[in-house]
Amino acid sequence: MTFMEKTPTLFQRDPEDRKRVLPEANPECQWVLDGEGVATRKYDGTCVLLDTDGTWWARREVRPGRPRPPHYRPVVTDENTGKTMGWEPIRQSAYARYHAEALAAAPAEREPGTYELIGEKINGNPEGVRGHALIAHADAERLDAPRELEALRAFLMSRPWSEGIVWHHPDGRKAKLKYRDFA
Numbered sequence: 001m002t003f004m005e006k007t008p009t010l011f012q013r014d015p016e017d018r019k020r021v022l023p024e025a026n027p028e029c030q031w032v033l034d035g036e037g038v039a040t041r042k043y044d045g046t047c048v049l050l051d052t053d054g055t056w057w058a059r060r061e062v063r064p065g066r067p068r069p070p071h072y073r074p075v076v077t078d079e080n081t082g083k084t085m086g087w088e089p090i091r092q093s094a095y096a097r098y099h100a101e102a103l104a105a106a107p108a109e110r111e112p113g114t115y116e117l118i119g120e121k122i123n124g125n126p127e128g129v130r131g132h133a134l135i136a137h138a139d140a141e142r143l144d145a146p147r148e149l150e151a152l153r154a155f156l157m158s159r160p161w162s163e164g165i166v167w168h169h170p171d172g173r174k175a176k177l178k179y180r181d182f183a
Contacts, residue, residue, distance in 0.1 A: 029175035040140035044163035045118035058093035102132040
């Protein structure tokens with residue numbers, strides 16, 4: 001159950017203000033600027049996972065020195081921040097109730113993979129949905145996004161409802177750019 005890799009940001013982070021990007025490409029993501037990959041909308045919610053056994057998990061970040069929750073499955077630790085990202089059973093997550101509402105609102109056979117849980121009680125509901133919903137990351141809305149820094153800035157600033165963009169390369173690589181990287 002990995003399904004969690006840190007997606008690199010398209011542009012280099014400003015070392016003096018890590019919340020902002022510089023007008024320099026991240027070498028790991030040059031493929032995006034070279035015109036490769038498909039752009040999709042990055043939804044603003046919380047990530048959940050349906051594993052191949054049919055068990056739901058919630059993404060959970062644990063800061064250094066903090067205890068891990070019961071049954072936590074660590075996946076990766078960020079070497080810069082020391083934070084560990086992993087999965088906890090959805091039933092013990094703070095989002096369990098809203099996840100159950102989303103499942104009840106749209107009962108369907110779901111494929112294993114990652115989903116974005118969005119709704120009225122998630123991150124202030126920037127997506128503007130009634131109730132709660134699950135969006136499969138594999139089904140994210142495709143975008144006709146530009147690939148130059150200033151054009152991307154204008155594109156994202158004109159869409160304050162969007163958390164950002166995720167590019168998907170055919171070989172599995174990903175790159176992201178968030179609205180807040182410019183805001």
